[in-house]
Amino acid sequence: MALVPMKQILEEARKKGYGVGAYNVNNMEQIQAIMAAAQKTKSPVIIQASRGALKYSNFTYLKHLMLAAAEENPDIPIAMHLDHGNSLESAKKAISLGFTSVMIDGSLKEDGKTPSDYKYNVDVTKSVVEYAHKLGVTVEAEIGRLGGIEDGVGSGSVHITDPDEAKKFVGETGVDALAIAIGTSHGAYKFKGDKKLAFDVLEKIRALIDIPIVLHGASSVPQELIDRVNKYGGKMPGATGVPMEHLKKAIKLGVSKINVDTDGRLAVTAEIRRVFAEKPEKFDPRDYLGPARIVLADLIASKMNDFGTAGHAGDYAPKTLQDMIKEYSKVNA
Numbered sequence: 001m002a003l004v005p006m007k008q009i010l011e012e013a014r015k016k017g018y019g020v021g022a023y024n025v026n027n028m029e030q031i032q033a034i035m036a037a038a039q040k041t042k043s044p045v046i047i048q049a050s051r052g053a054l055k056y057s058n059f060t061y062l063k064h065l066m067l068a069a070a071e072e073n074p075d076i077p078i079a080m081h082l083d084h085g086n087s088l089e090s091a092k093k094a095i096s097l098g099f100t101s102v103m104i105d106g107s108l109k110e111d112g113k114t115p116s117d118y119k120y121n122v123d124v125t126k127s128v129v130e131y132a133h134k135l136g137v138t139v140e141a142e143i144g145r146l147g148g149i150e151d152g153v154g155s156g157s158v159h160i161t162d163p164d165e166a167k168k169f170v171g172e173t174g175v176d177a178l179a180i181a182i183g184t185s186h187g188a189y190k191f192k193g194d195k196k197l198a199f200d201v202l203e204k205i206r207a208l209i210d211i212p213i214v215l216h217g218a219s220s221v222p223q224e225l226i227d228r229v230n231k232y233g234g235k236m237p238g239a240t241g242v243p244m245e246h247l248k249k250a251i252k253l254g255v256s257k258i259n260v261d262t263d264g265r266l267a268v269t270a271e272i273r274r275v276f277a278e279k280p281e282k283f284d285p286r287d288y289l290g291p292a293r294i295v296l297a298d299l300i301a302s303k304m305n306d307f308g309t310a311g312h313a314g315d316y317a318p319k320t321l322q323d324m325i326k327e328y329s330k331v332n333a
């Protein structure tokens with residue numbers, strides 16, 4: 001089985017200067033599409049589930065779908081990651097399901113809406129690191145606050161990450177990967193005016209911390225997908241995302257993990273709308289979920305090529321959580 005700690009996937013990516021997409025999932029077709037793309041491009045991959053997705057799938061279903069992905073693809077390094085965990089309890093739950101990585105988002109309080117303060121963030125992150133590392137599980141945390149709201153997560157306010165605070169935070173918490181805010185946001189409406197990211201802040205942070213950096217809210221929201229959604233009866237005027245050129249630059253400047261949720265949703269929705277509009281006689285879910293799965297796989301394969309992930313699946317021998325337990329205990333000794 002190729003389930004590996006996310007720390008390994010990100011550190012290998014950082015060594016070689018490429019990015020790894022973390023793709024959000026809720027159901028079987030999405031997971032199959034991601035794995036088809038990973039197989040086609042020979043890419044390591046991070047499959048992530050939000051708390052909302054886990055709840056939607058009654059936890060157990062998503063767990064087994066992810067495990068099925070690992071069983072079916074023994075040659076692909078896969079990390080199972082919890083996206084936006086809100087408490088030690090949510091991390092414990094994900095780890096009990098077999099996740100090899102968890103995010104604790106202490107930039108917000110447990111309700112996922114109220115901005116927290118630095119001390120709260122350090123305290124809750126530390127508690128998760130302490131618990132997870134004993135079990136070999138990777139921890140991602142967040143400092144600064146993203147705009148937008150997705151899956152009920154988000155405060156609506158933006159706070160660009162302070163590089164010195166990021167440095168202090170990493171030192172105080174011992175996290176493995178850090179999500180930063182440099183102007184991206186969750187959802188399909190990321191920019192009102194100029195599509196600007198604070199690359200200067202990213203450069204400063206990269207110079208100050210020595211762990212992989214994560215970019216949330218990094219869907220590109222391709223106009224072509226929005227056009228197809230709208231052409232077949234959708235209503236998404238003015239949707240915008242982060243241009244791929246910006247993401248490539250961010251990867252070059254040191255981002256290792258790129259979170260993609262919105263684009264996958266758009267691809268699936270556009271294709272299902274097309275089938276409904278063009279073949280109104282169809283009523284077998286396979287007639288629209290099947291084509292949606294193909295379109296999603298193509299979209300993700302192109303991201304794997306753009307992020308530079310393609311071709312790296314066989315670069316390294318997968319580590320186990322047991323290996324990580326040993327590594328973490330050395331650091332703490």
Ligand SMILES: [Zn+2]
Pocket residue numbers: 084186216217259
């Ligand atoms: Zn996020």
